[in-house]
Amino acid sequence: MKATRLAIPEVVLIEPKVFGDARGFFFESFNQKSFNEATGTDFDFVQDNHSRSRKGVLRGLHYQIQQPQGKLVRVARGAVFDVAVDLRRGSPTFGQWVGAELSEDNQHQLWVPPGFGHGFVVLSETADFLYKTTDYYAPAHERCILWNDADIGVDWHFDGEPQLSAKDAQGTAFKDAEVFA
Numbered sequence: 410m411k412a413t414r415l416a417i418p419e420v421v422l423i424e425p426k427v428f429g430d431a432r433g434f435f436f437e438s439f440n441q442k443s444f445n446e447a448t449g450t451d452f453d454f455v456q457d458n459h460s461r462s463r464k465g466v467l468r469g470l471h472y473q474i475q476q477p478q479g480k481l482v483r484v485a486r487g488a489v490f491d492v493a494v495d496l497r498r499g500s501p502t503f504g505q506w507v508g509a510e511l512s513e514d515n516q517h518q519l520w521v522p523p524g525f526g527h528g529f530v531v532l533s534e535t536a537d538f539l540y541k542t543t544d545y546y547a548p549a550h551e552r553c554i555l556w557n558d559a560d561i562g563v564d565w566h567f568d569g570e571p572q573l574s575a576k577d578a579q580g581t582a583f584k585d586a587e588v589f590a
């Protein structure tokens with residue numbers, strides 16, 4: 410497994426070692442010890458999620474203002490561009506974003522710590538998106554920043570009008586959003 414800290418160093422790109430053979434492949438999609446060493450964290454994951462989306466679907470930018478979730482995300486089918494936004498006021502990278510393409514071909518994973526907004530757009534015909542979270546879903550604390558907020562300025566690596574949920578279409582501007590202390 411290879412771990413690379415991105416321009417926001419708390420966000421870590423994880424490249425598992427994939428063992429291919431005549432039958433197909435095998436890899437450890439999660440190993441607590443390796444993950445802790447790679448990220449310098451020690452979280453317990455409490456929820457596993459799986460969503461499927463069509464090409465052009467964009468989910469985000471999501472976070473929970475209480476019970477903030479760290480997310481270890483990956484793609485089992487298809488390809489997405491995945492984005493993390495630093496929402497920790499006082500952080501040297503507050504309001505900045507990083508992103509990576511995650512796909513069934515590269516098997517890359519992204520560690521998005523608590524305190525970050527998260528979203529992705531689907532680049533393939535369909536994508537199965539899998540992620541582990543460090544805290545439980547808490548809809549009362551859910552918040553959404555508008556995907557195309559100009560102050561954040563994410564380059565989604567996707568041309569065209571994305572398909573959003575009604576909730577995401579009404580996301581908050583970054584300047585008005587509740588953020589982490």
Ligand SMILES: Cc1cn([C@H]2C[C@H](O)[C@@H](COP(=O)(O)OP(=O)(O)O[C@H]3O[C@@H](C)C(=O)[C@@H](O)[C@H]3O)O2)c(=O)[nH]c1=O
Binds near residue numbers: 529
């Ligand atoms: C996220 C979530 C949703 N749900 C339900 C609520 C709703 O009826 C349905 C769809 O929810 P949403 O529209 O919020 O799903 P979605 O837009 O896929 O939300 C997810 O987006 C990505 C980008 C994230 O980072 C996740 O943390 C999560 O916010 O699933 C749960 O039961 N548990 C969960 O953990």
